[in-house]
Amino acid sequence: MRFPIRKITIHPEAAGSSVARTVVEKCPGVPVVTAARPSVDPGDEGHSKDTVFITPRKGRLLKRCPGTSSYVCCGYRVLNLVTGCPLDCTYCILQLYLNQPCLVVHADWEDALRELDELIAKHPGRVVRLGTGELADSLALEPLTDMARELVPRVLRRPEAVLELKTKTTFVESLLDIDPRGRVILSWSVNAEEVVRADEKGAPPLTARLRAAAEGRRAGYRIGLHFDPLVRFPGWERSYSRAVEAIYDHLREGDIAWISLGSLRYPPALDAIIRRRFPGSHLPLGELVPGLDGKLRYFRPLREEMYRRVYRDIRRRDRHAEVYLCMESPEVWRSSLGRSPGSTAGLARCLDAAAIAE
Amino acid sequence: MKRAAVPLSRVAWRNRRFSFSRGGGLEELTASIEKVGLLDPPELLNKGGRYIVIRGARRLQALRRLGRKHVEAQIFGEDEISPFQAWSRNFHENRAFRNLNPAEGCTALRQLADLGLSPQKIVSGYFPLLGLPRREGGFEAYLSVAHLPDTMLDLLADGAITLGTAVYLATLGESERRSAFRFLKKASLSVGRQREWARLVADISVRDETSVPALLASVSRAARRRHGQFGASALQVLRERRFPSLAARRRAFQRLLRRLRLPPGFQVTTHPFFEKGELHVRFSASGEKEYGEALVRLERLGREDSFQLLMEPGKRPPRK
Numbered sequence: 001m002r003f004p005i006r007k008i009t010i011h012p013e014a015a016g017s018s019v020a021r022t023v024v025e026k027c028p029g030v031p032v033v034t035a036a037r038p039s040v041d042p043g044d045e046g047h048s049k050d051t052v053f054i055t056p057r058k059g060r061l062l063k064r065c066p067g068t069s070s071y072v073c074c075g076y077r078v079l080n081l082v083t084g085c086p087l088d089c090t091y092c093i094l095q096l097y098l099n100q101p102c103l104v105v106h107a108d109w110e111d112a113l114r115e116l117d118e119l120i121a122k123h124p125g126r127v128v129r130l131g132t133g134e135l136a137d138s139l140a141l142e143p144l145t146d147m148a149r150e151l152v153p154r155v156l157r158r159p160e161a162v163l164e165l166k167t168k169t170t171f172v173e174s175l176l177d178i179d180p181r182g183r184v185i186l187s188w189s190v191n192a193e194e195v196v197r198a199d200e201k202g203a204p205p206l207t208a209r210l211r212a213a214a215e216g217r218r219a220g221y222r223i224g225l226h227f228d229p230l231v232r233f234p235g236w237e238r239s240y241s242r243a244v245e246a247i248y249d250h251l252r253e254g255d256i257a258w259i260s261l262g263s264l265r266y267p268p269a270l271d272a273i274i275r276r277r278f279p280g281s282h283l284p285l286g287e288l289v290p291g292l293d294g295k296l297r298y299f300r301p302l303r304e305e306m307y308r309r310v311y312r313d314i315r316r317r318d319r320h321a322e323v324y325l326c327m328e329s330p331e332v333w334r335s336s337l338g339r340s341p342g343s344t345a346g347l348a349r350c351l352d353a354a355a356i357a358e
Numbered sequence: 359m360k361r362a363a364v365p366l367s368r369v370a371w372r373n374r375r376f377s378f379s380r381g382g383g384l385e386e387l388t389a390s391i392e393k394v395g396l397l398d399p400p401e402l403l404n405k406g407g408r409y410i411v412i413r414g415a416r417r418l419q420a421l422r423r424l425g426r427k428h429v430e431a432q433i434f435g436e437d438e439i440s441p442f443q444a445w446s447r448n449f450h451e452n453r454a455f456r457n458l459n460p461a462e463g464c465t466a467l468r469q470l471a472d473l474g475l476s477p478q479k480i481v482s483g484y485f486p487l488l489g490l491p492r493r494e495g496g497f498e499a500y501l502s503v504a505h506l507p508d509t510m511l512d513l514l515a516d517g518a519i520t521l522g523t524a525v526y527l528a529t530l531g532e533s534e535r536r537s538a539f540r541f542l543k544k545a546s547l548s549v550g551r552q553r554e555w556a557r558l559v560a561d562i563s564v565r566d567e568t569s570v571p572a573l574l575a576s577v578s579r580a581a582r583r584r585h586g587q588f589g590a591s592a593l594q595v596l597r598e599r600r601f602p603s604l605a606a607r608r609r610a611f612q613r614l615l616r617r618l619r620l621p622p623g624f625q626v627t628t629h630p631f632f633e634k635g636e637l638h639v640r641f642s643a644s645g646e647k648e649y650g651e652a653l654v655r656l657e658r659l660g661r662e663d664s665f666q667l668l669m670e671p672g673k674r675p676p677r678k
Contacts, residue, residue, distance in 0.1 A: 282564075282565070284561070285564060285565040287602070287603055287604060289604060289631040291631075291633055292629075292633050292634065299601070299604050299632070300631070300633055301603060301607070301632075331635050
């Protein structure tokens with residue numbers, strides 16, 4: 001099972017790479033072109049979700065998560081091995097951020113490990129939390145590339161590193177026979193079923209994700225969950241309560257390293273894209289107002305209400321998981337969770353501790 | 359093609375297969391023709407004795423205004439020119455001398471579609487000529503604008519309504535469109551405000567599953583109860599309905615401010631969307647004595663429940 005791929009373009013300089021070989025091998029019958037630019041059929045907004053372009057990297061692959069100004073961020077490092085996503089979520093920021101017309105796989109991704117070593121050397125004794133899920137779904141292309149399967153053992157050779165693989169898919173099979181030694185966290189973006197159905201086109205239902213999470217846990221992985229974006233709609237309270245119940249139908253207290261809560265937010269420029277690409281979507285009809293960073297987000301009391309409610313539901317089932325807010329101010333933290341990490345550094349310390357505290 | 363005098367009564371005025379001209383400036387053209395005569399004869403297509411305008415629709419209108427009965431025109435037979443050639447003559451000649459207004463642009467796109475050109479060809483070949491972004495998504499919207507009634511297209515041509523407003527009006531059913539148009543005319547919103555108006559009306563009617571006429575009728579009633587210009591009040595009512603929690607918080611903030619009875623020269627503000635729980639207090643004082651007094655007042659102010667509540671207007675004041 002994988003997302004359908006109809007065309008593969010390989011940059012001449014990436015032609016001999018192992019990832020190119022793997023992708024071609026796993027896509028028998030799919031036309032392969034060698035070219036310096038991807039050939040893409042003009043599709044929706046000029047993007048093609050079924051074309052893969054394998055290319056040498058441009059610039060650094062390991063970066064600090066850009067986060068957002070004026071709010072507390074989780075402070076992790078992002079490894080951009082793939083950019084673009086075959087899923088088509090209404091709220092996805094990549095619709096605005098990416099200017100490549102297809103799914104881009106960086107052929108020389110192993111160079112990122114050198115960058116990781118440099119980072120570790122710069123901060124000896126510190127935990128380095130990194131993830132591949134910023135500009136892509138960490139596992140959406142795994143059935144094609146085996147990149148996570150290749151990456152995990154290499155990261156594990158570095159005792160300071162903790163890797164988080166964030167996904168909405170169920171593609172964990174390639175990882176199940178690797179011992180994660182408590183330092184790889186498989187994370188799922190989770191949401192109320194109504195949001196999954198209406199706004200996460202191409203993504204599996206919540207229960208399928210949770211079944212995959214349970215499988216990952218049985219294989220020894222710790223689990224991360226991200227309620228992001230929390231969306232307000234009639235009956236959201238009960239729906240999110242049901243989602244929390246579903247989580248603990250599949251996982252036990254102690255299985256989960258962390259749960260993040262983040263409310264719907266996006267730059268104003270994405271509003272027009274959502275309205276154009278998803279004319280029936282109710283997301284832009286929420287009470288979204290400009291935040292301190294200029295992004296549109298629910299009016300603060302509405303966000304706080306959602307955080308309080310979902311946090312309460314989680315705490316009824318789980319007293320241990322580290323629950324944190326994604327891109328919120330210390331004031332919102334205090335009024336929603338009754339505490340605040342104070343700053344990005346403070347939250348990063350909490351999550352570093354949670355990452356290694358099995 | 360031949361030159362001949364054609365009775366104006368034989369011109370098929372309503373047939374806009376090739377011509378798209380619309381908008382002001384007809385007075386100047388009429389005056390010019392009256393003074394120096396018709397210098398450039400219009401082009402007409404003879405279709406069984408009726409004449410369809412290829413080029414020169416405004417010149418013909420000017421002649422009609424002047425009460426002329428005939429026009430000296432270039433006449434094409436149906437076998438002499440294809441419909442696309444006829445359309446192209448008019449389009450490119452107009453484009454050479456001026457920019458088409460949005461109503462004309464949309465009509466031109468509709469004519470191309472009627473001539474059988476594919477959307478892809480129209481988007482890639484003609485959008486750039488009309489200064490439109492080369493995106494197929496907009497095509498249907500522009501096409502629908504071309505089907506608006508003449509009264510609306512004339513206002514679009516004259517700049518009284520924006521293309522965005524016209525696109526919104528085109529998405530509505532006929533009775534909804536009529537009520538929206540009536541409201542717009544009554545509100546006489548500036549071009550800049552129309553965009554906000556259209557977005558608010560569209561969002562609220564979809565979110566609340568309310569018909570546009572019902573929404574606008576209730577907004578009109580609420581706006582009439584307020585002071586000030588109808589358009590500004592109506593827009594404010596729409597904003598409050600679109601953002602009800604924010605509006606409630608703002609009202610609560612204002613209530614608390616009034617309760618504080620701020621001394622003259624004092625001003626208390628906060629983040630416009632209450633994103634930060636901070637208050638900004640400004641006061642003015644001239645001289646050391648006034649400054650000292652202001653500080654004493656400020657200190658007293660800070661102890662008042664209402665002042666504390668300004669940061670969290672949703673909370674109830676604590677019991678003393």
